[in-house]
């Protein structure tokens with residue numbers, strides 16, 4: 001099944017002096033099961049787009065097909081709870097939403113809300129606390145006694161515990177140290193490998209290169225590119241024109257090329273860069 005946006009526009013505060021266009025005739029089709037990166041500058045429309053994935057915002061025009069649902073301007077609120085179990089949004093700093101007096105109860109909250117029995121909610125909560133890398137003894141602690149990084153994991157476990165088919169995350173690694181960031185990103189990659197779709201809003205181009213199958217690039221409410229990372233990061237002039245960064249490995253390769261050491265291809269990840277350098281060394285030795 002695919003995720004399809006057809007001519008989707010969204011107008012904030014229609015008919016008022018504050019009217020503004022959040023999305024402008026957006027069209028794309030995504031494969032379910034992919035890892036998608038959603039990038040663009042502040043104010044480009046990423047959050048507005050993300051909120052359309054589970055009808056938190058409904059389009060002013062156009063149609064969205066997702067997880068067996070169709071969302072149009074006429075879509076009512078009936079049936080949206082089931083859609084939101086299948087398609088979950090995780091906003092920035094989700095740890096701010098923790099509120100129960102134990103970690104376990106916080107993680108059980110989502111599953112219970114979606115109709116899991118008490119036993120099943122506890123089972124999936126314990127399973128996902130483990131999957132997000134937390135030690136067993138945190139379950140009975142207050143979430144407020146944990147570190148910021150652990151609280152973030154608890155909040156994300158609370159969403160993964162009811163296993164949405166599609167999870168959309170807004171900068172989930174913001175503020176984490178490099179080790180925490182890599183662990184968090186691997187968690188999402190694993191979630192994808194288990195058969196789910198991951199949509200990641202990010203400003204970190206290294207994460208895009210390392211994890212994404214496909215990239216959506218937003219600018220002023222419009223989708224200006226939709227392609228694989230290799231294609232999106234291929235045209236340096238286009239990136240410059242749209243004030244978009246490159247992943248560090250391709251920036252480093254460009255610097256090497258400028259100093260006379262051109263590598264094969266356009267390495268986007270550290271592994272690709274290391275391979276390209278090894279290849280160059282081998283050629284020089286022959």
Ligand SMILES: Nc1ncnc2c1ncn2[C@@H]1O[C@H](COP(=O)(O)OP(=O)(O)OP(=O)(O)O)[C@@H](O)[C@H]1O
Pocket residue numbers: 012013020021022040041042043044045046047048049
């Ligand atoms: N609640 C709102 N009311 C009116 N306009 C809004 C509202 N939220 C966003 N907008 C406008 O819609 C446009 C897209 O904003 P959006 O928040 O979707 O961008 P973004 O790419 O997610 O930005 P950021 O990276 O800062 O989160 C911007 O012009 C913004 O000012």
